[in-house]
Amino acid sequence: MSTKNLPVIILIVLLAIGMALPLLQKDTTPGFYVEVVLGGLMSGVLYSLVAMGFALIFKASGVFNFAQGAMVLFAALSIARIAEHMPLWAALAATVVIMAALAWVIERLVLRPLVNQEAIVLFMATLGVAFFLDGFGQTVWGSDIYKIDLGIAKEPVLILENVFQGGILVNRDDAVAAALAALLVVGLALFFQKTPTGRALRAVADDHQAAQSIGIPLIWVIVWAVAGVVAIVAGTVWGSKLGVQFSLQDVALKALPVVILGGLTSVPGAIVGGLIVGVGEKMAEVFLSPVLVKTFDLAGGGIENWFAYVLALVFLLVRPEGLFGERHIDRV
Amino acid sequence: MTTARKIGEPVLVVDNVSLSFGGVRALSNVSFDVRRYEIRAIIGPNGAGKSSMLNVINGVYHPQSGTVTHEGVTRRKVDPHEAAAHGIARTFQSLALFKGMSVLDNIMTGRNLRMRSNLLAQAIRVGPADREEIAHRAVVERIIDFLEIQHVRKTPVGRLPYGLQKRVDLARALAMEPALLLLDEPMAGMNLEEKQDMCRFILDVNEEFGTTIVLIEHDMSVVMDLSDRVVVLDYGRLIADGTPDEVRANPDVISAYLGAAQA
Numbered sequence: 001m002s003t004k005n006l007p008v009i010i011l012i013v014l015l016a017i018g019m020a021l022p023l024l025q026k027d028t029t030p031g032f033y034v035e036v037v038l039g040g041l042m043s044g045v046l047y048s049l050v051a052m053g054f055a056l057i058f059k060a061s062g063v064f065n066f067a068q069g070a071m072v073l074f075a076a077l078s079i080a081r082i083a084e085h086m087p088l089w090a091a092l093a094a095t096v097v098i099m100a101a102l103a104w105v106i107e108r109l110v111l112r113p114l115v116n117q118e119a120i121v122l123f124m125a126t127l128g129v130a131f132f133l134d135g136f137g138q139t140v141w142g143s144d145i146y147k148i149d150l151g152i153a154k155e156p157v158l159i160l161e162n163v164f165q166g167g168i169l170v171n172r173d174d175a176v177a178a179a180l181a182a183l184l185v186v187g188l189a190l191f192f193q194k195t196p197t198g199r200a201l202r203a204v205a206d207d208h209q210a211a212q213s214i215g216i217p218l219i220w221v222i223v224w225a226v227a228g229v230v231a232i233v234a235g236t237v238w239g240s241k242l243g244v245q246f247s248l249q250d251v252a253l254k255a256l257p258v259v260i261l262g263g264l265t266s267v268p269g270a271i272v273g274g275l276i277v278g279v280g281e282k283m284a285e286v287f288l289s290p291v292l293v294k295t296f297d298l299a300g301g302g303i304e305n306w307f308a309y310v311l312a313l314v315f316l317l318v319r320p321e322g323l324f325g326e327r328h329i330d331r332v
Numbered sequence: 333m334t335t336a337r338k339i340g341e342p343v344l345v346v347d348n349v350s351l352s353f354g355g356v357r358a359l360s361n362v363s364f365d366v367r368r369y370e371i372r373a374i375i376g377p378n379g380a381g382k383s384s385m386l387n388v389i390n391g392v393y394h395p396q397s398g399t400v401t402h403e404g405v406t407r408r409k410v411d412p413h414e415a416a417a418h419g420i421a422r423t424f425q426s427l428a429l430f431k432g433m434s435v436l437d438n439i440m441t442g443r444n445l446r447m448r449s450n451l452l453a454q455a456i457r458v459g460p461a462d463r464e465e466i467a468h469r470a471v472v473e474r475i476i477d478f479l480e481i482q483h484v485r486k487t488p489v490g491r492l493p494y495g496l497q498k499r500v501d502l503a504r505a506l507a508m509e510p511a512l513l514l515l516d517e518p519m520a521g522m523n524l525e526e527k528q529d530m531c532r533f534i535l536d537v538n539e540e541f542g543t544t545i546v547l548i549e550h551d552m553s554v555v556m557d558l559s560d561r562v563v564v565l566d567y568g569r570l571i572a573d574g575t576p577d578e579v580r581a582n583p584d585v586i587s588a589y590l591g592a593a594q595a
Contacts, residue, residue, distance in 0.1 A: 196440070196447050196465065203430045203441045210428035213390060214508060215416030215445035 007318045015280070022287040031164030036286050037279055042174035044278020045181045046241075049234035050255035051262065051270035052184070053227045059265045060205045060223035062119060063111070066126040069252020070133035071228060073244075075099055076235030077137050080146035080244040088150070092232070099228030107221040134249065143246065148239040152176055177237040184233055185271060188226070197222065257312030263325025272323060281307040339560060340368035343544055344389070344512060349398030351384055351568075358384040359395070359568045366512070371538055371545045373555040376565035377588070382548040383425060385565065386514050389546070390422050391415040402512065417445060421510035423501040425517040425548075431490035435481060435500050436472065438489055442507025443468040475506050478540075479533060495526040502533065506541070513537070515547040519554055531558055556580065564588075 019037075022028050053068040078098050083091035110125050152173050161167035192198035197219075204211045204219060238248055254277070262273025285304040292298050315322065342365040351359040359381045366372045374382050387393040389400055391410040399406050402418055410418075421442075430438050447464065476482055479499050484492055489500055498518060505513055518534065519527045531554065537543050549555045555562060556576040564572040564579055566588040572579050579585055 196444065199433075199437055199441055200444050202433055202437075203444075206430035206432060207428050209392070209412070210424065210430070211441070212412035213392070213416060213422050213424075213428075214442050214504060215413050216441065217413045 008323070011314065011318050015276075019279070019283060022283065025287070028287075029164070029166075031166050031168055034160075034164060035168045036282055038168065038170060039174075040279030040282030041275055042171065042178055042278070043282065044275040045174075045178045046234070046238060046251070046274075047254055047258045047277055048271045048274025049177075049181050049184070049230065049237065050251055051258040051274050052188075052267055053230045053234065054255060054259045055262070055264060055267050055270040056188075056227045056230065057223055058259075059267070060201055061111070061220050063122045063126060064119070064264070065227070066123065066252075067106075067130035067133055068227065068231065068255070069249035070130040070137070071099070071102075071231040072235045072238065072252065073246065073249040074102070074133050074137045074235075075228070075232040076148065076239035076244045076248055077141040077146065079232070079236055080148050080239060081141045083148065088148075092236070095232055096229060099232055100225045103224035103228050104221050107224055111220055111224075130249075134246070138246075146239075146244040148236055148244060150176065150236070150240045152240075173237075173241055177241070180233055180237060181271075184230065185267070188230075188267060191226075254308060257308040259322070260312040261315050261322060263322025266322070266324035269322055269324030277308045277311065280311055339370045342366065343368045343403055344546070345399075345401040346385075346389070347399045347401065349385075349388055349395045349400065351381075351388060351393055351395045357568050359388070359565075361398070362565070362568070362570045363398075364563045364570065364573055366544060366546055367560075368544055369538070369542055370560040371534070371547065371558055373559035373562045374546065374548045374565060375550060375552060375555055375562060378550060379567075380565040381568040382550075382565055383516060384568075386422065386516055386546070386548055389415075390420050390514055416508065419508075419511035420514065421505035421508040421512070422514035423498075423505050423516055423518060425520060427494075427497050427501055429489045429497060429501055429504070432488060434486050434488055435492070435503075436476075436485045438500055439472045439475060439503045439507045440468065442504040443472065445508060471509075472503075472507055475503050478536070479503050479506075495522055495529075498522070498526075498530065499533070502530075502537075506537065506543075509541075510543060513543050513545045515545060517548055517550070519549060519551060527554060534558060 023030075023033060050068060050072060053071065054065060057063055057065040057068070075095055075098075078095045079088075079091050082094050086094075106129060110129060111122070114122055114125055150173065154173070156169045156171045158167035159170055192202060200211070200216050201219060201223060203214075203216055234251075235244075235248070238251060242248065255274075258273040258277050259270060260273075261276060262269030262271070281304045284307040285301075289301060289303050292303075344366040346365065347363050349359055349362045350357070362381075362385065374385055376382050384393060388395050389402075391407075391412045391414060394409050399408065400410075401407075402415075402420065405418070407414075430441065433441075446468065476485060479502060481496060481499055481503065484496060489497060492500065502515070502518065515534070518530050522530065534545060534547070535558065538545055547555070547559070559576060561574060562572075562576055562579045563570060564582070564585050571584045571588055572582040574582070
């Protein structure tokens with residue numbers, strides 16, 4: 001292990017110690033502790049879903065797609081409204097078509113004319129796309145709160161009653177979300193590693209110019225369509241949990257610290273980053289907050305809102321490319 | 333050594349090409365042709381415009397004036413992937429391999445243009461798509477054997493020594509089964525043994541696959557043994573064009589190229 005990894009190792013050890021500390025508090029039962037960690041993991045999975053969309057597009061085209069959150073919202077809105085008229089599976093299929101069409105339009109009208117422009121220009125363009133999708137979504141689908149009903153019972157189930165006193169409460173829809181996310185990850189991994197199109201996409205991501213010279217055109221539209229599908233899964237899961245409303249796109253803001261932590265270019269990084277942020281903020285809220293209240297006589301609360309950003313900031317200082325990101329060595 | 337091959341009609345005609353970047357002239361009115369099955373070298377001191385010339389041929393740069401005619405088709409503005417579709421492959425001076433991918437995957441990308449099955453068929457790997465992948469794989473394995481890189485097939489390219497990476501670059505270009513192969517300083521940065529290997533591979537490719545080859549080199553001795561005809565560029569201008577012996581005897585070349593090098 002080389003010394004350049006040392007700060008990261010120290011940081012991870014510190015995080016682990018921080019996670020273990022609550023167990024020393026005498027009023028923390030193991031069952032409660034596991035419940036908090038599980039709860040954190042579940043919401044982490046949801047962050048991962050959004051972060052994956054960012055990572056996919058950034059890896060393939062070097063564009064930071066600010067519109068990912070708007071895409072999640074748009075997908076959720078489309079599923080919710082179409083499902084009012086037909087079964088859920090048909091609404092999902094229709095939404096896949098809509099998101100693919102959207103990807104094509106964005107690629108043709110926004111990205112292609114801007115090929116070879118600076119990254120900041122492309123970023124500003126996606127900002128524009130984000131606001132357009134917001135407004136356009138309202139125009140097409142309306143601005144009320146809609147719901148997506150996955151047909152999963154809402155009441156939580158008790159598991160592991162034999163292991164922990166009182167058992168552990170788990171939300172069914174959270175468990176479904178976690179399973180969906182896992183499926184999506186496996187599917188994407190197979191697509192990228194095992195199909196010729198996946199191979200071509202990796203080639204484009206690696207070196208645009210070399211890919212072009214062996215006859216692979218810029219196939220960004222496929223990546224955007226894949227990111228659209230990821231947005232559909234995220235939108236469905238979030239939408240069924242929180243209801244489909246415009247605050248849904250704020251989850252994209254939560255995905256920013258996740259991609260910083262995991263590395264912008266890495267899909268596995270998005271997953272791990274999401275889990276770290278999910279568990280971290282939940283634990284901070286449950287265990288750190290009371291300590292702060294007692295010690296400094298603060299009002300407490302709200303830690304969940306800023307913890308992820310502080311964590312991301314620390315990671316930026318120690319390892320700017322993120323846990324799994326590619327380290328760029330520029331020749332001067 | 334060139335007697336075995338029948339050099340044919342011109343397949344690539346560069347006519348009066350000029351290229352400039354802002355106020356800097358990279359190429360001025362350059363004209364030459366490349367005949368079928370020949371090995372054609374473009375040489376010149378650093379900054380003579382060799383790489384620019386190659387980039388014009390494969391569409392990375394678009395010349396301000398002049399034309400490039402390939403197989404009878406004159407194109408004014410062509411993109412690299414269109415040139416590739418027309419059967420022009422290239423390697424890069426500073427390697428442009430897909431570093432995170434294995435040697436095998438890198439070379440397989442060269443088959444991309446010849447893949448026919450659609451995305452959905454690939455994803456679920458139904459019959460034809462699977463058979464297609466296997467057929468492409470067979471071609472790639474033959475190239476791997478040919479270039480003697482069997483032992484590193486599964487290794488990520490970024491971990492290979494430089495000489496082997498150059499070979500992978502050549503393999504990826506060959507996987508396209510190109511009619512015209514452009515090599516950008518294939519011997520740059522190599523030791524003597526690696527250079528000799530690369531020379532052998534270039535001659536074998538030319539002979540066994542019948543590939544027309546255009547290569548850039550600033551190491552003059554390498555080029556003289558390898559090529560049928562040589563173009564010499566200096567400051568973006570063509571100063572000589574002929575057989576290696578003619579070029580070697582040309583006083584302009586001696587003063588501009590050798591003279592400068594010996595001074």
